[in-house]
Amino acid sequence: MNETQPNSFKTMPDENGRFGIHGGRFVAETLMPLILKVETAYKEVKTDPDFYAELLYFQKHYIGRPSPLYFAERLTEYYGGAKLYLKRDELNHTGAHKINNVIGQALLAKKMGKTKIIAETGAGQHGVATATACALFNLECEVFMGAEDVKRQKPNVDRMRLLGATVNPVTSGTSTLKDAMNEALRYWVAHPDTHFYIIGTVAGPHPYPEMVRDFQSVIGKEAKEQLFEAEGRLPDALIACIGGGSNALGLFHPFLDDADVTIYGVEAAGLGIDSGMHAASLTGGTPGILHGNRTYLLQNDDGQIVDAHSISAGLDYPGIGPEHSWLHDIGRVNYVSATDEEALVQFQLCSRLEGIIPALEPSHALAYAAKQLPLMDKEQVVILNMCGRGDKDLEAVLPKLDERGLL
Amino acid sequence: MSKRLAASFLKAKQENRGILGVFVSAGDPDTNTSTKILDSLVAAGADMIELGMPFSDPMADGPAIQAASLRAIKSGMTLKGSLEIASKFREKHTNIPLVLMGYFNPIYRYGVERFVKDAQAAGTDGLIIVDLPPEEDAELRDLSQNSELDFIRLITPTTLGDRLPFVLEKAAGFIYYVSIAGITGTKSAQLESISSAVNKIKQVSDLPVVTGFGIRTAEQAAHVASLGDGAIVGSAIVEIIAECDAQNLSAENTARKVSDFTKLLADAISAHKPE
Structure with a gap:
């Protein structure tokens, strides 16, 4: 593989831990x-x-890798466009990536x-x-x-x-x-x-x-091989949800230099970006310094960190990994968002159509797939990271599905 | 070194004692009370003010200073407001050095160049930015050193080995010795360990060494100050402000309580002569 080609997107970070302006080591001297x-x-x-x-x-032998790459036939049919493959990291021991x-x-x-x-x-x-x-x-x-x-x-x-x-x-x-x-x-x-x-x-x-990122990249490496086996080709697109962004980067990183693969990172839009009640650091934030790195953050004009909001506790974070911030700045990855409401609908839909109860986090990725796949040709192929299972979310989600007549 | 810092250390040296630095958070619990507290600190004999610029996520601070930061933010304090408080302080107190302490994000958001310009215009003397270790501090240090703001570096118990010369190399103003591996206002260090650390630092640097973290009583302050060039007290002061705020005391009464305690610290430091 062309790991070190001159125009590679895979050479970051530099020796100081920088991804463009992002990253770094902004910690107290005691920790240095x-x-x-x-x-x-x-x-x-x-x-x-x-x-x-x-x-x-x-x-x-312990996690159960490789996780399967599964052709989600019924969701594909329902969305009515590109073929949807799920990378089944929800089957790992402990139920997530x-x-x-x-x-x-x-x-x-x-x-x-x-x-x-x-x-x-x-x-x-x-x-x-x-x-x-x-x-x-x-x-x-x-x-x-x-x-x-x-x-x-x-x-x-x-x-x-x-x-x-x-x-x-x-x-x-x-x-x-x-x-x-x-x-x-x-x-x-x-x-x-x-x-x-x-x-x-x-x-x-x-x-x-x-x-x-390196430890999570096993997701993308496996997916790449598995898709070659199943379809004999690269995917046309990748979709993954993003809080801090580890499952997404794990899937994306091995594909960054494959120019024909379009990549979508889905942030949590909570009650909607305009409502201010969201966790979309890239779509609705600005660069700043928190938790040891420079990256996009939800903050006010005075540089105070603003609370994130998402129905998914795993996406409820006011920052994002610095490599995503860089990939956003250079435009290699498209960062989009999905609301609480859209995620809830997919939570139920995926359970009913595939017999897979997704966590609320990948339900955000499914919500974007629901919009993007119908715009694509039936010959095209998309891999979505099913990064966790939804058992943990039932208590929070079931009353909401009940209210909406989805149970 | 800033003229005011130099004069303050010189005066203390002539009196054969260390300096007393006192930390408060700007705008804690509100601008008016905060201003009165600062005046009272000077009257009570503080040699240097460390003025905290509030941040929502103060990673290196313990519960007392976290709470102070949040009280200040809640009352509407901002980075701009902190600089205004500093500027008003400087109009009244021309000689007492005032050092700004904080985290990088509010400064970055404000604009590094603009911040350095405004901090200098406000008459402040130095910067202590907790989450800018030497590896990351150039983007602020270079600009502040070009003005008259001393970029003050911290030495901690984990720094004392191989890393010491590297950190001290570009230090300015004074060395802030963080006497414990930990956050503010929690445990206290043994005097012997402070003494040995201060000596190690002094072997490499000519700058004054001031010790902070975990200094809670007048007696501790006096001992610690005598081991180097001074002591900084923060959480113990801020806890008094928290108590007064909880009891809804007036700004005057809050300032008086803070002043009474500060005077105890100053008197103990003056009375304590190096053994």
């Missing part, structure tokens, strides 16, 4: 030495065949001699994946979760506790994912020698955006 150590350690394992052999082992990254980082933490792990979580999927890896590798696990999310996502809190993690409800700020990340960083500052911080998305200080 730690982040530099993570960077050095990651550089070492990147070229270490033993590390990759171990990662591959757990991907295959998050575990791909967590296993990689947990192996790195072990290699660095760390015995204690910190993680932030919003919907709880990254928290559950981290608690799972910590049980597997015998590591202590401290999860930080906004107090509001602890209430909204009780089943995941219960799972984490059963797996042996300590769940710390965060009441600072607005008690949601951004505050959980603040608190995880504060905890790390206070425990620099013993702890490793497993960030769950392609954001945070360098090298996290790069490292998480």
